[in-house]
Amino acid sequence: MTTKKFxxxxxxxxxxxxxxxxxxxxxxxxxxxxxxxNDTNVSGYSNxxxxxxxxMSSSSLYYSDARIQNSGNSSYSYHYHFPTxxxxxxxxxxxxxxxxxxxxxTDPQATYYASVNVxxxxxxxxxxxxxxxxxxxxxxxxxxFNKNYKIxxxxxxxxxxxxxxxxxxxxxxxxxxxxxxxx
Amino acid sequence: xxxxxxxSIVSLSAVCAVGVGLVCVSPWKSSTSGENAQKEPLNAxxxxxxxxxxSGRLADNESMEDKSAAYSLNDDExxxxxxxxxxxxxxxxxxxxxxxxxEICNEGDIRTSEFACNLLTADAYEYSIWGDEIYExxxxxxxxxxxxxxxxxxINKGLxxxxxxxxxxxxxxERITVAEDGINCYAYRADPINAPTAREGLxxxxxxxxxxxVEDNWDITGETTFLDRDCVVIEGHTNDYAEEKLGVYTFxxxxxxxxxxxxxxxGFDADGNIVxxxxxxxxxxxxxxxxxxxxxxxxxxxxxxxxxxxxxx
Numbered sequence: 426m427t428t429k430k431f432x433x434x435x436x437x438x439x440x441x442x443x444x445x446x447x448x449x450x451x452x453x454x455x456x457x458x459x460x461x462x463n464d465t466n467v468s469g470y471s472n473x474x475x476x477x478x479x480x481m482s483s484s485s486l487y488y489s490d491a492r493i494q495n496s497g498n499s500s501y502s503y504h505y506h507f508p509t510x511x512x513x514x515x516x517x518x519x520x521x522x523x524x525x526x527x528x529x530x531t532d533p534q535a536t537y538y539a540s541v542n543v544x545x546x547x548x549x550x551x552x553x554x555x556x557x558x559x560x561x562x563x564x565x566x567x568x569x570f571n572k573n574y575k576i577x578x579x580x581x582x583x584x585x586x587x588x589x590x591x592x593x594x595x596x597x598x599x600x601x602x603x604x605x606x607x608x
Numbered sequence: 609x610x611x612x613x614x615x616s617i618v619s620l621s622a623v624c625a626v627g628v629g630l631v632c633v634s635p636w637k638s639s640t641s642g643e644n645a646q647k648e649p650l651n652a653x654x655x656x657x658x659x660x661x662x663s664g665r666l667a668d669n670e671s672m673e674d675k676s677a678a679y680s681l682n683d684d685e686x687x688x689x690x691x692x693x694x695x696x697x698x699x700x701x702x703x704x705x706x707x708x709x710x711e712i713c714n715e716g717d718i719r720t721s722e723f724a725c726n727l728l729t730a731d732a733y734e735y736s737i738w739g740d741e742i743y744e745x746x747x748x749x750x751x752x753x754x755x756x757x758x759x760x761x762x763i764n765k766g767l768x769x770x771x772x773x774x775x776x777x778x779x780x781x782e783r784i785t786v787a788e789d790g791i792n793c794y795a796y797r798a799d800p801i802n803a804p805t806a807r808e809g810l811x812x813x814x815x816x817x818x819x820x821x822v823e824d825n826w827d828i829t830g831e832t833t834f835l836d837r838d839c840v841v842i843e844g845h846t847n848d849y850a851e852e853k854l855g856v857y858t859f860x861x862x863x864x865x866x867x868x869x870x871x872x873x874x875g876f877d878a879d880g881n882i883v884x885x886x887x888x889x890x891x892x893x894x895x896x897x898x899x900x901x902x903x904x905x906x907x908x909x910x911x912x913x914x915x916x917x918x919x920x921x
Binding site: 475500504528549552554557563564565567588590 | 717738739743757764766768769770774776778787791793794796799804807814817847849853854915916919
């Protein structure tokens with residue numbers, strides 16, 4: 426191989442490498458927001474619950490209703506089911522956004538969970554003080570998960586839930602949520 | 609000729625290295641979708657259009673920075689409303705470990721806690737007394753966390769304890785936005801503190817969003833020293849929602865200048881009586897604290913509620 430050829434090949438390799446890096450850098454992030462109200466009747470979406478038997482109505486609530494539970498029993502949970510978002514990519518982030526706008530939503534440590542793979546294990550996304558949070562959509566958190574959380578080579582996200590803190594002086598509200606997996 | 613080859617290799621390698629370096633250290637975060645797909649700098653200035661009151665209307669057409677003259681703390685130092693606001697939302701970027709004790713009171717309900725946490729590893733332990741009950745919260749670097757309710761002999765076990773690396777930064781311009789339905793959105797960072805009572809002072813995002821979103825409602829009114837830390841004093845009045853829900857009409861924050869941590873908070877009712885407060889009684893940063901680990905043998909006869917496998921009806 427002549428020197429010129431060698432340099433050309435090397436240049437071409439470097440160009441390909443640079444192009445690949447650039448392509449990785451600018452590749453779009455896929456984000457799939459799922460809106461789930463409490464007591465949803467939208468096809469593909471549903472709710473289930475353990476506790477949270479009290480249904481409440483108020484104009485300040487999203488679509489004017491919500492579920493509520495005394496915070497004393499942290500085994501109780503309110504679930505939001507939605508169409509599956511799946512990916513084989515090595516990282517995923519899950520964001521939960523909760524609508525909070527009622528004076529009875531007072532749990533200082535309401536905790537939100539989501540499942541990120543097929544084994545039905547739920548991971549904490551975050552805790553929010555429902556009492557002192559501002560009225561409106563509160564992004565509970567965005568949590569990232571690396572490839573160690575994948576099962577059978579994939580992330581699978583299709584459910585989230587909220588559960589009370591365990592202190593009976595307060596009440597935990599379950600109104601509408603957005604769950605947004607991004608990868 | 610060999611020199612020319614070597615020079616070519618070196619220069620091409622340098623180009624590659626610079627490219628890779630840019631990818632690795634770029635302080636930009638991709639937005640997630642559609643029209644927001646352009647990249648935003650992590651420390652973008654607060655957009656005028658993103659500064660909102662709770663009703664969802666845009667704030668007056670002036671920026672926070674324009675409205676508030678920088679508060680001169682010392683001859684060579686100044687702090688703005690904008691800088692303290694975002695520091696309070698990003699406290700977790702300013703320390704790696706914390707240990708101490710805190711007392712929180714909400715309308716007569718008192719919580720006290722002693723805590724130690726390491727944000728780099730997600731290890732944390734908190735011993736708290738809340739009403740008549742004693743709680744112990746543990747979290748560890750393997751993602752497990754345990755809340756022990758001692759009187760009830762119950763352990764809530766879960767997965768998802770988070771470290772600082774997983775608490776992804778959020779661009780300033782995305783902390784307060786308006787959703788498609790016209791309702792305000794407040795973006796919280798994940799919690800790498802893992803000590804739930806101490807978090808309210810160490811990462812005071814809820815109160816910051818609730819009391820300080822409307823810039824006209826508060827001011828930096830002075831400076832003080834609290835627990836040997838240099839602090840600023842913030843005073844203000846609350847919004848209608850907080851008045852009705854919390855019974856708090858005016859408030860005073862004492863905020864650590866270096867970290868943005870809420871060292872002390874007093875919330876007053878319409879008559880000026882304190883109805884809510886929080887205050888650290890001890891606090892040390894970056895001291896490499898010893899953190900108690902969860903040991904199942906201490907709680908051999910306790911029932912375990914696995915929150916990574918919740919019950920359904």
